[in-house]
Amino acid sequence: MSDAVDLFAAHWHRERPEVDVAPMLVIARIQRLARLVDQDLKRFFSEFGLEVWEFDVLSALRRSGGADGLTAGALLKATMVTSGAITNRIDRLAAKGLVERRACPEDRRAVRVRLTEKGRALIDDILPRHMGNLQRMLAALDLSSREQLADLLRSLAESLGDAPSE
Structure with missing residues (x-):
């Protein structure tokens, strides 16, 4: 299984293999999840x-x-x-x-x-x-x-x- 962040990490590894992008695997996922959760909550609360x-x-x-x-x-x-x-x-x-x-x-x-x-x-x-x-x-x-x-x-x-x- 992989997601968009795995793809970003692979691209960075190809372009800049000397840079450790491991922190991005956590923070980028938190950021992306926050946006997805926010979109879902906006949709939910708009019903009310x-x-x-x-x-x-x-x-x-x-x-x-x-x-x-x-x-x-x-x-x-x-x-x-x-x-x-x-x-x-x-x-x-x-x-x-x-x-x-x-x-x-x-x-x-x-x-x-x-x-x-x-x-x-x-x-x-x-x-x-x-x-x-x-x-x-x-x-x-x-x-x-x-x-x-x-x-x-x-x-x-x-x-x-x-x-x-x-």
Whole structure:
């Protein structure tokens, strides 16, 4: 079995045999998989009238915000985007009636963002379907392979500075 990355490596080996392209075998596959996964997720979420980033924000609020929601700063850490981007995303989700802003009782300068009933119902409806879609995407790997891959990817992500935001 071979894929496009194997072909690229063979071409580089032919053109520059003195260069070790082994790192490319991993990184190029991660990049290509990220694009393929992103395309699939865009297609999936469009069925619900959502963008991938909208699901990311809604799911961050649902899994960690509780009834009070999250501050914009906490939401920023959970979604790994810039402060300008999170403000824009909150505005767009609020315009759809999926989130609302509330004054933060502990700090009057801060604002908490929380799901509306509509937003909560939407995320609760989509989540099991999303997990089914992810299961479909991983169907080529058995459970043991999935667990091993998850462990390897976690180690790589941690080595590059990824850490939990809580």
